[in-house]
Amino acid sequence: MTDHRPIRRALLSVSDKSGLVDLGKALVERDVELLSTGGTAQTLRDAGLEVLDVAEVTGFPEMMDGRVKTLHPMVHGGLLALRDNPAHVAAMQEYVINPIDLLVVNLYPFEATVAAGADYATCIENIDIGGPAMIRAAAKNHAFVSVVVDTDDYDALLADMDANDGATSDDFRRTLAQTAYARTGAYDAAVSNWMAGAIGVETPRRRVVKGKLAQSLRYGENPHQKAAFYKDGSDRPGVASATQHQGKELSYNNINDTDAAFELVSEFAPEDGPACAIIKHANPCGVARGATLKDAYMRAFDCDRTSAFGGIIALNRTLDAATAREITGIFTEVVIAPDADDAAREIFAAKKNLRLLTTGSLADPRATALAWRQVSGGLLVQDKDTGSINRDxxxxxxxxxxxxxxxxxxxxxxxxxxxxxxxxxxxxxxxxxxxxxxxxxxxxxxxxxxxxxxxxxxxxxxxxxxxxxxxxxxxxxxxxxxxxxxxxxxxxxxxxxxxxxxxxxxxxxxxxxxxxxxxxxxxxxxxxx
Missing domain, CATH: 3.40.140.20 (AICAR transformylase, duplication domain)
Known part of the structure; x- marks a missing residue:
């Protein structure tokens, strides 16, 4: 059995339409027939592309506000049929089911809907059903079908097709299938975790952790440990959402320590005055308020100058030139702040290995979230420590x-x-x-x-x-x-x-x-x- 599978017919149904038209044109140029649904089909037609509606294939219109459109044997038969199985081929011929060689689907924006604070009913309506069903079907049948769930993979798809005369390789389809199952798994995790909170189930029977690869790391805590950094999709300001302006890639330990530093400095609201936290090995070696940001840094530095060498610095206000000049007086791994002015960035530019990260804002120290920790054979899950006190x-x-x-x-x-x-x-x-x-x-x-x-x-x-x-x-x-x-x-x-x-x-x-x-x-x- 050859491991190259020609792409002759593709079904496209996407919520995120970035790159869609370019992909559609590229597929048509490679003699691929396009099937599509709803808004995706309209976007492709508006770009001058010929598209066959899924409704024409199934003989049923989209119904129930779009809840039912692809859940049909004409679609799933085209995705699931084993092309080298005579019984499957005979069934396709008997029921006039045409094969689908490529599925391009990204799902309803459930996570974004939740993050926007939508009500329960709206969140429920943004749970995709047909999309995950098709993705799982195509991924299971990856011996014959290519399935793409990330816009980031559009170029890789076209490159693999060009390298194989319009076909995709077995290794590439396997990689796509693994990505597809990870996406549906993360999607279901987002739904189940949201629902647990929405209905007040504090300890659901099953918990699922999800994440999207942000960075493959050179190593973990030590050079003999492999590691990677995954983002969980939350919008909390911090190391995961920060913009890196200069310096080499963050290491495993850098990421861990920078998170600790920024979470600590976020306890001090900017309107209450400048504050600085210096972290070494996830512990603060100096924390201070000051009349100015420079003053706060110097007072934090004076707590333990020895440990501050090679540390992580977090600031609760925009980094200015005066503070930047002081920071560059010793070796520092990372500086993270809500922002940095042009003069400070220019000063840091002379220190090529110093990483500068900006977050746009501080994290909310009172925002509820779950904290996870792995132990042998399981996970410990608890509420994030948001406890605070005042004089009263x-x-x-x-x-x-x-x-x-x-x-x-x-x-x-x-x-x-x-x-x-x-x-x-x-x-x-x-x-x-x-x-x-x-x-x-x-x-x-x-x-x-x-x-x-x-x-x-x-x-x-x-x-x-x-x-x-x-x-x-x-x-x-x-x-x-x-x-x-x-x-x-x-x-x-x-x-x-x-x-x-x-x-x-x-x-x-x-x-x-x-x-x-x-x-x-x-x-x-x-x-x-």
Missing amino acids: NLKVVTKRVPTDAELEDLLFAWTVAKHVKSNAIIYVKDGATVGVGAGQMSRVDSTRIAARKAQDMADALELDAPLTQGSVVASDAFFPFADGLITAAQAGATALIQPGGSMRDDDVIAAANEAGLAMVFTGMRHFRH
């Missing part, structure tokens, strides 16, 4: 009440803690982190490490004392013992914020009172594993 949510549990300045820093520290790997300890002073302890097995170790880093920076900057003197501290979860709190007090902290809820809360509160500290409970935990 805080419970003062010590004799001393925090000052207004301490409260401002406590809330800032708590916001940062949400984005630090547990066990997380964050020292903050005057709207800037001055010590970060992350990912330790013991909370007291995180407290010590953060204080040690602050001392190292004080030595490097030739300060009289570390900036933890007069700072506040956030802990992402409760202090199980008083030792972590005592360590923070020894480092110079004056106030603490933590969830509370430990069996030893009374001991911890007593230690805080003895040290003259102010402490507030949030009643909310921010574990990040």
